[in-house]
Amino acid sequence: MKIFTTKKDLQQHLLQSGALNKTIGFVPTMGALHQGHLSLIELAQQYSDEIVCSIFVNPSQFNDPADLEKYPRTIAADINLLEQVNCDVLFNPPVSEIYDGNEHWHLNLGELENLLEGKFRPGHYQGVTQVVYKLFNIVKPDTAFFGQKDYQQFLVISKMVELLNMPVKLVMCPIKRDSDGLAMSSRNIHLTQTDRQHALVLSKTLNWVKDNFEKGNISRLKKEAELMISAEPDVELDYFEIANGDTLHPADDTSIKTVALVAAKVGATRLIDNVMLADGR
Ligand code: PAF
16 A cells, blocks of 8 residues: 655645546545545445545644543554455655635535534534545545444535536435444544444434334434433433424425434443435435
């Protein structure tokens, strides 16, 4: 695997791939890689000739400096994993390579920016779109791959691509779960064994809602789900929503594309998860 830390070196390499007419698949990450990330690389390999993975812990998407500080950084292990799955290129720039210290970014992301995650993490999606825009412009991928776990992030990035007319196809990849059902996340590193047990209420509740979606009344399901999660010790619910899968507005109709999304603090760690309830087709 080739590793680049500067835009110039990466672009020089990619120009050669372009000249060879290779299609580029891009998997942007913040590192602390797990099986979920590797599944993105593996899917990318089915679509593209050359795979670029980026590892960059993006300061502009953290609204809490303590959260940025404690975000796991495991670069040696990450490189090892990427080599195991035959990733072609790793882009691992320092902050100064991406930001020149004099940045202004604001995109009109509409209501998507302020709902659910947006409400709990003000400014987060401006930071995400800012860095993904920069990374897309550096890598110029044909296709970029993102996990379904960050469902709202996928919608926001799709909106940015549409607004700015960017020539990249986006692919959403299924959530990877541990055998107990916990959605894989870089943040799981911070869970104690007890936290992990408590955290299972999130996937269990999502599954329960999925199993009961056809027969259930949406507002009753949502209330039951909130009660189930709130009853779990050391789990502080931020939101549980059954939402329109395109707009993330609360769903009022089981025939549309529908997703259930949850965010909660488990001990000191904030987790998110979701499940598709209906594809609206
Ligand atoms: O999903 C992530 O890991 C990050 O939000 C992303 C897309 C790499 C942007 O920093």
